[in-house]
Amino acid sequence: MQTLETDVVVIGGGATGVGVLRDLVMRGFKAILVERADLGQGTTGRYHGLLHSGGRYVVSDPHSATECAQENEIIARLHPDAVEDTGGLFVVTPHDDPEFGDRFIKGAQDTGVWAEEISIEEALRREPRLNPGITRAFAVKDKTVDGWAMLWGAIRSAKKYGAEVLTYHRVDKIHVNNGQVEAVQVHGTKTGEDILINCRFAINAAGPWAGEVAAKAGIEEVNVVPGRGIMIAMNHRLVNSVVNRCIYPADGDILVPVHTVCIIGTTDVKVDSADHLEIPRNEVQQMLDAGEALIPGFRNARAVHAWAGARPLIKDTRVAADDTRHMSRGMSIIDHQARDGVSGLLTIAGGKLTTYRLMAKNTVDYMCQQMGENRLCITDTEIMPGTIVGDNYKVTHRLGEREEDRFKSQIICECELMNRHMFEQLLEVQPNATFDDLRRQLRLGMGPCQGGFCSMRAAGITQEMERGDVADVTELMRLFLKNRWIGLWPILFGRQVRQTALDDWIFQGTLDIEHLPVVDDQQIKSKAVR
Known part of the structure; x- marks a missing residue:
């Protein structure tokens, strides 16, 4: 089994986990983040895109309202893109x-x-x-x-300070010896390798899966609803x-x-x-x-x-067990040393994407207190690498970029104005990524055609770049279209029915995708979105 050494293991690759990772390394800790799937594949990537002013909670949850109001301007400054x-x-x-x-x-x-x-x-x-x-x-x-753009900006910042990130690595066990966390054991779901990460501390930022992660340390009562x-x-x-x-x-x-x-x-x-x-x-x-x-x-x-x-x-x-609408949106840090007798482990849950930086700060402050460290948070002082203060996102930005490079690289996704260079560049950096992994950064297939045209182009380019044979690349396209379909079937009426029917004729009729070469079960599992 491969062994790694670090100060802190962060479990969970959503906004909170990535925020904790960035905070840790900016304070000088060595830290490794582990995530069982891709970054931002859970709650962070499945919300409505609002950066709260606090207005929504001024009556129902005043404390959360104040936190959102304070963090709103900070996040806009740190993540202008x-x-x-x-x-x-x-x-x-x-x-x-x-x-x-x-x-x-x-x-x-x-x-x-x-x-x-x-x-x-x-x-x-x-x-x-x-x-x-x-x-x-x-x-x-x-x-x-854009939660994914925010997430990847924070990852670039964290890596600049030496952070390590292991996506598609599932936590199998949190090793506890004499009431102290000593290591986190993970399994690479794509590589098949097991890794033991020796550490002084682990921070559970697994969101709605936090209870399952805590159980890996023998802790059963983490009530995340x-x-x-x-x-x-x-x-x-x-x-x-x-x-x-x-x-x-x-x-x-x-x-x-x-x-x-x-x-x-x-x-x-x-x-x-x-x-x-x-x-x-x-x-x-x-x-x-x-x-x-x-x-x-x-x-x-x-x-x-x-x-x-x-x-x-x-x-x-204070509310009924099934009344999630009226449960507080405030953050909560569970101290497993005080509550469960397990040192070196904190769980952070609740909160909002808007307050992800504040949640990370409070968590790492708590950790430092337990460890007897005095290291100040500086995450509000430095904007994300490759961005400019005040140069906030505009809906026309991709159109402007394509006006500049329209003769240099063909458009692959007309709906989202994504060109071939963007796709090839990211695939070079992430050669084992699924099309959904790439989508979260490029918006591939997120427009009105929902992958009807761009997915086959992406598949062709992937094979040209020798990232797999015919069966491998076809499986990537099948998986991508399957995941798009999950979000289409509940809204099939009107013009979207016509679009979906056209896509179905292309893939089932013209390409006969269900009868193209397939890979074996083990390969399918390694490519599946978990």
Whole structure:
């Protein structure tokens, strides 16, 4: 068994884990992050794209509201390439209680969340498609963020300080000797190799899977409750700023413009496992109905993809066990030394993507206290490598880039304006990546055709680059299309049915993809998305 040496092992490759990794190495610790799949494949990559101003929680969760308000500007400064400064609105629709606006504005004042009431005329000027029957409107400092771009920016920063990252490495055991964590044993699901990582400390940032990870150390009582929420991407921006209903947080009360689409969300349902998240058709219809309250005619727009994510909520004894909607969004650090007699192990859960840096800071502060170390957090001082302060994301940026290089590299994905050079460059760096791994960084197949044209081009380029034979590359394409289909079947109506039928004719009729060469079972398992 291969052996590695480090100070800290971080378990979980979502925003919280990556934030902890960056914080650790910037304080001078040696750290290795392990993740059972790809970075950002869990909760971080399955949300609606909102960088919270805090407005959503000024009434329901004041502490979280204040944290979001404080971190909103920090994240926008640290991750300019990932954050679009759209601004936001909270509006009272004809279905809502106008008096809730008074509670909202008072809550904003009490929590330090910037908000101001604007006229109905001004709200409609900013967003002409808004329901003309709105009775009140409030401007806030909501922004949108690409969670994957944010994640990879933090990884670049962490690696600059010496961090190591092991994706597709599953934790099999956390070794505890005389009440002290000594090592973390992982299995490479692509390589087949086992690795023992000797360490002084382990930080469990596995989100909704945190309970399963804690059990690897013999700890059974980590009550992280997965709260499933579904979201739907519409095929273009119906709004250019974030639009929220000015009500107590509820299902389908927010519309978020992200890249070239807008996303309606979200439901909140307790589930038993974060590995099996349904996208019920009745909840899809519920989201589309909710969109109509904000944007009349919303249902006439084309839905292009639906997905589900699991919030890692700490069990809240103040509410019913299955009421995830009203569980706190605040972060929680579990000290396993004080609670379970196991030193060298912390679990961090709860929180928001907006507060990922703050969650990491608090966790590493706690770890330093336990270890008797005095190392200050500096993660708010340095922006991500390759970015420029104030040069925030704009929805037109890829169009501008393609105007510059349109004669130098062919377009592979017209929907997302991804060219061949971008694909080849990333495949060189990650030669064993699945197409979904590449999608999370390039947005391959995330436009209206949902991979109908770009996936076969990606497969051809992959084989030309000798990253596999015919069977290998065909399997990559099959897996990619299978994962796209998961988010298509619940929304098959209207124009999306025609698009999906065309894609099906191409792959089942023309290419006969189900009867192309296949790889053996072991190879399929090594390429599967876990």
